[in-house]
Amino acid sequence: MAVKVMIPTPLRPFAERQAAIDVEGQTVGEALDALTSQYGDLRRHLYGDGGQLRSFVNVYVNEEDIRDLQKDLTPLRDGDTITIVPSIAGGSRD
Amino acid sequence: MSSPNEFSHPGTAAEALASLSKEEVLRYSRHLIMPEVGMDGQLKLKQAKVLLVGSGGLGAPLALYLAAAGVGRLGLVDFDRVDFTNLQRQVLFGTSDVGVPKLTAAKRRLSDLNPEIQIDTYETQLTSENALEILRPYDIVVDGTDNFPTRYLVNDASVLLGKPNVYGSIFRFEGQLSVFGLPDGPCYRCLYPEPPPPGLVPSCAEGGVLGVLPGIIGSLQAMEVLKLILGSGNSMAGRLLLFDALEMSFRELKLRKNRECPLCGENRTIHKLIDYYQFCGVRGEEAPPPSVEVPEMTPIELRDRKSRGERIFLLDVREPHEYQICHLDGYLIPLGDLPRRVQEIDASGTVVVHCRSGVRSAKAVDFLRKAGFSRVWNLKGGILAWSDEVDPSIPKY
Numbered sequence: 001m002a003v004k005v006m007i008p009t010p011l012r013p014f015a016e017r018q019a020a021i022d023v024e025g026q027t028v029g030e031a032l033d034a035l036t037s038q039y040g041d042l043r044r045h046l047y048g049d050g051g052q053l054r055s056f057v058n059v060y061v062n063e064e065d066i067r068d069l070q071k072d073l074t075p076l077r078d079g080d081t082i083t084i085v086p087s088i089a090g091g092s093r094d
Numbered sequence: 095m096s097s098p099n100e101f102s103h104p105g106t107a108a109e110a111l112a113s114l115s116k117e118e119v120l121r122y123s124r125h126l127i128m129p130e131v132g133m134d135g136q137l138k139l140k141q142a143k144v145l146l147v148g149s150g151g152l153g154a155p156l157a158l159y160l161a162a163a164g165v166g167r168l169g170l171v172d173f174d175r176v177d178f179t180n181l182q183r184q185v186l187f188g189t190s191d192v193g194v195p196k197l198t199a200a201k202r203r204l205s206d207l208n209p210e211i212q213i214d215t216y217e218t219q220l221t222s223e224n225a226l227e228i229l230r231p232y233d234i235v236v237d238g239t240d241n242f243p244t245r246y247l248v249n250d251a252s253v254l255l256g257k258p259n260v261y262g263s264i265f266r267f268e269g270q271l272s273v274f275g276l277p278d279g280p281c282y283r284c285l286y287p288e289p290p291p292p293g294l295v296p297s298c299a300e301g302g303v304l305g306v307l308p309g310i311i312g313s314l315q316a317m318e319v320l321k322l323i324l325g326s327g328n329s330m331a332g333r334l335l336l337f338d339a340l341e342m343s344f345r346e347l348k349l350r351k352n353r354e355c356p357l358c359g360e361n362r363t364i365h366k367l368i369d370y371y372q373f374c375g376v377r378g379e380e381a382p383p384p385s386v387e388v389p390e391m392t393p394i395e396l397r398d399r400k401s402r403g404e405r406i407f408l409l410d411v412r413e414p415h416e417y418q419i420c421h422l423d424g425y426l427i428p429l430g431d432l433p434r435r436v437q438e439i440d441a442s443g444t445v446v447v448h449c450r451s452g453v454r455s456a457k458a459v460d461f462l463r464k465a466g467f468s469r470v471w472n473l474k475g476g477i478l479a480w481s482d483e484v485d486p487s488i489p490k491y
Contacts, residue, residue, distance in 0.1 A: 008268065009265055009266050009267065009268045010265055013430075019338075019341070054290075055286065055287045055288040056286050056288055056289055056290045058285065058286070060347050063346065063347050063348050064347075064348055065347070065348065065349070065350065067352075068348075068350055083336075083345070083347065085270075085334070085336065085347065086290070087242070087263075087285075087286040087289065087290060088263045088264070088265040088268070088270065089239075089240060089241050089242045089245055089263060089289075090240055090263055090264045090265045090303060
């Protein structure tokens with residue numbers, strides 16, 4: 001399935017500054033694998049040492065959090081949008 | 095803290111809260127003629143008590159709009175002074191406020207904007223010790239802070255007290271908005287159970303924010319506050335708004351309450367406030383610079399050594415756009431490029447590394463020493479210290 005992955009600003013430096021990247025995959029896990037094999041530096045920002053998605057990085061398929069779906073095994077359809085949303089703290093200073 | 099300014103017409107304070115004076119009717123007339131607000135709504139605003147944590151980029155539009163709208167009691171928590179670098183986005187303050195405590199300047203400005211309201215100021219850092227006491231008198235809490243420890247603290251204190259928490263956050267040209275802490279809605283920990291560990295947060299070189307962005311997100315937070323007070327419309331509870339200013343796109347994601355949330359879930363394990371600095375770890379953006387122990391050279395010593403003719407390779411590890419702001423004629427290799435460009439460094443003499451404040455260059459010195467460079471020093475305090483101690487013509491940023 002051809003899907004689009006939306007890259008948040010803080011992670012764009014690790015993806016050649018692109019805002020969106022097209023990848024292939026049957027599941028969210030496969031799509032993110034395709035993404036991180038293309039952009040290796042993204043991997044340590046998305047996954048912990050145990051290979052688990054980091055708890056301050058949320059992944060959505062279209063509008064839904066994959067934690068409410070089937071996590072990594074969430075199936076994809078052509079044209080789906082995967083959105084990576086890391087926590088950001090900014091407010092007043094930086 | 096100020097006393098309520100509600101005695102401009104006869105009657106007790108309670109009666110004053112139940113009606114509008116002639117001046118207030120005129121002031122709020124554009125609300126009063128809207129059926130969605132009207133007299134009932136304006137009185138709800140007058141009786142509302144809202145606490146703003148942080149008087150910075152988000153807090154500035156929040157405070158201005160909520161005061162102007164007639165929110166009867168507005169609490170502000172902040173302990174900073176107004177700085178020149180604030181003025182690019184913190185529209186609550188003016189040039190003449192630089193150096194003044196933010197809350198002194200804010201109270202002056204807000205009292206002028208609307209003398210009908212009560213403004214409480216808490217010139218302190220919100221901590222686990224004082225948070226419940228400070229939040230308790232208010233109906234709604236607004237999170238306009240800039241760091242993870244305080245965000246988790248604001249969230250936890252709001253949930254423990256059962257108060258809605260209007261959340262906004264920004265990074266460069268992206269913003270997030272939601273409402274946490276409503277009885278059936280998610281909290282910040284449902285969204286993010288844990289903060290990022292130190293080292294995985296974008297460095298200060300990648301920080302910065304487009305000045306209008308906090309104006310937009312702070313204004314959206316103010317709108318959510320008004321809706322909660324008026325009890326109208328659909329609040330952002332259960333939804334996360336993602337705003338991208340460059341694309342001018344608003345996207346919305348669904349947020350669900352996490353049944354396993356340690357704070358608001360079915361089997362919660364957090365029943366009181368914790369140590370949030372420990373929880374979040376020490377991180378460059380908030381806590382003091384990570385203590386990489388490296389040899390340092392002061393700006394004065396560097397100047398003296400250069401003037402004695404010592405051969406010094408000055409390495410600047412900032413980003414190219416920072417070099418354009420100001421530089422010390424150093425050789426530019428951004429910290430992130432250093433590992434693959436070390437061979438460009440002339441290590442035959444002394445190597446002195448600098449950045450803006452000395453944090454990134456300490457990492458670079460640590461890296462270079464581990465890579466076998468022995469005569470490498472960190473310029474203590476970076477360009478900022480050089481400007482203070484050696485050459486005041488170098489601008490600080």
